Amino acid sequence: MMLTQKETTLLQDLKKEEETCIEKYNQYSQQASAPQLKNLFSQLAQKEQQHLNTVNQMLSGTAPTMSASQGGQSQTQSQNTSQQVNMSSQNYDMKNDSYLCTDALSTEKHVSSTYNTSIFEFKNKDMRNALNHIQKEEQEHGEQIFNYMSQNNMYS
Ligand SMILES: [Fe+2]
Numbered sequence: 841m842m843l844t845q846k847e848t849t850l851l852q853d854l855k856k857e858e859e860t861c862i863e864k865y866n867q868y869s870q871q872a873s874a875p876q877l878k879n880l881f882s883q884l885a886q887k888e889q890q891h892l893n894t895v896n897q898m899l900s901g902t903a904p905t906m907s908a909s910q911g912g913q914s915q916t917q918s919q920n921t922s923q924q925v926n927m928s929s930q931n932y933d934m935k936n937d938s939y940l941c942t943d944a945l946s947t948e949k950h951v952s953s954t955y956n957t958s959i960f961e962f963k964n965k966d967m968r969n970a971l972n973h974i975q976k977e978e979q980e981h982g983e984q985i986f987n988y989m990s991q992n993n994m995y996s
């Protein structure tokens with residue numbers, strides 16, 4: 841399908857946001873001290889890669905249909921954050937880990953908001969649904985980070 845100039849511009853912005861998220865989570869996965877947080881960040885990097893793939897698909901004019909397998913992503917995500925906190929966490933650099941989480945949470949809020957604003961400009965229903973699907977996942981990323989911070993007494 842043909843995209844309007846506005847739709848194309850919005851998708852290009854979203855593409856940049858997702859690329860930044862991938863880079864950020866890969867870097868944060870290396871910088872994080874606690875193994876559970878490293879794991880969370882590297883999982884999120886993979887999710888952002890899936891978002892980038894979907895946005896690229898949309899940029900090429902194809903409206904993705906949200907399959908059951910894509911919808912099921914969030915189930916595997918939540919298993920990891922519900923793990924109990926390791927009591928040896930005092931050995932980790934909690935201050936820097938807390939900083940990384942705060943920044944990541946702020947990024948998710950921003951990206952989720954960008955998707956929300958973009959959705960209003962799209963004509964095609966499937967395009968809207970795809971953006972809405974991604975936005976929901978961004979909120980879930982925020983939830984996973986929030987939960988990690990709560991479990992580790994980082995959120996005050
Ligand atoms: Fe994303």
Ligand SMILES: [Fe+2]
Nearest residue numbers: 948977978981
């Ligand atoms: Fe995200």
